[in-house]
Amino acid sequence: MATKTAARASVESNRNDDDEPESIPAPGAKRHHFLDPRRATGRLFVATAVGIVATCFAPVHLDWRIRAVLGWDTGALCLLVLAWNILVRSCPNETQRRAGAEDPGRNLIWAVTVLASLFSLFAAVFVLRKVRAWTGFEGQLWTGLALLAVVLSWLVTHTLYTFRYAHLYYRGGRADGLDFPKDQKPADIDFAYFAFTIGMCFQVSDVVVSCTRVRRAVLVHSLISFVYNTTILSLALNVAFNLLGDG
Template structure:
């Protein structure tokens, strides 16, 4: 940022909010995909139930986001991660909140979809149950992916301590090599499955607190997924 650019406090809340979203074109594109799918389904000759439309729209946007981020992660080296970390992690609280709310809404839609499955038979029952199962997996992975990106951006963002010129870090990786996005995804998936860390350690309070929140969300989500899985099996019976 040049010296002529306004400092963060000088920007209006609207400008800051707009910048947060404009810095995330992949997320905006995913939201647009979900909206377009929703509109297309709503205008169809035989509109689907709201839960089915919601699930299909969420799955479309979420899968777009996953595939686009996989491509981004594959093509991003350490230098790029360092150069964009601070910008990408701006508004992290807002983005995490939005994604968690979206995941919660998807779970509500899944519950409604399973209710529809109980009132159908044959192929339609299998379709409803399969759609619910896919959505559970997609929602879980989106959550781990968003946390992985957050861990990566916090790790490579400039250290905010006075006089420091290094990275914020906050995590210790074995092997001594600089971690890439896939290392952070591994870290996030471990927490998402076990609600605890494995070979990577927290070394700072800010990231440890985020890890605690991640573990609590993961435990809650996994408990809900277990309940839904039992419901899925019961629906097929």
Template structure:
């Protein structure tokens, strides 16, 4: 699935979910429901389209020409960051509600952070694959095997959780720049996840 098609599917599913949710819940909740569905569709579509691909198939998919890919990545990352504002608004709303609404809104807010976190790392998994195969290299895997999507997911998740690469070396300036942006975003999400977790635990203990 090319980036344009994937983005349209995400937007359509997210808008449909929002349209239903806004009829049944406050806008703070409907926003998160729409994003959660859109983000989940994006992550699921990438998992389905990349699952089981060997290095040759990975290369073909990674270098496939699609002029909308940069815009699609920017929209998805922007939406992921914007959703963090929605999480804050939802938690404020949860504070004024009684159970079970309070617990449901809080759980939805936490789920939204997880979906956003997953979406960002999925975007960068595809980006590393594209940068690597378009340039014919840029990451030293310390092996003679060509990488597949699983290897690029390994890079993305390692950077996303530790803010550094582990047993691989980046020797490409474009990939290094992408890794820097990825690490900064990951730090932001790490702070938000920690703050959200503390908020959730504190609010549940106070009930």
């Protein structure tokens, strides 16, 4: 009987460490309305609404693809402003309270990341096809907007992963999965450092990943970053070379 009990406890311990748990609010965490910009769903809703408005109010004589790029740029910029307004102002305790209750979710991460990557590809390919036909200020303007779409999409992807890592670390009032130097209590900016290091280098730096659930997230994040950087950004470089060649 004692052996069975020990075995069951061991299995339960492994399952709790490896499986994705339900989100449990951290002690002291406050629940906000799902459209509140302090929540992931609220930020995404506000940014989407701003992007749609920008697309609808763009000059009607413009190509629909140009209007779409303008709408994406506006919405992505809005999302980044809302997110980084939280990231740069949060102390470790505030990060723990919010991240323990808020989970961007794997599905939301995947949806927005794939959308960002596809839209960046669309924008870059569109510019590659049109850049030689554009002349003067208009050509430079829309080329800049398309290249901006690539940069903003890259920033959105890793910003979302910043919130994801914070939640995985502080979920349920616990603090584990990542070992930061000097045993410091991490704030949002520390998770941003971790996420953007993976986005640029496809690897972690001085932060040690110490559990399977975070390794899964890091693996997927690294693969996305590699594909994104080698395909989307190479198209952006081709646009720049074409512009220099025409000049």
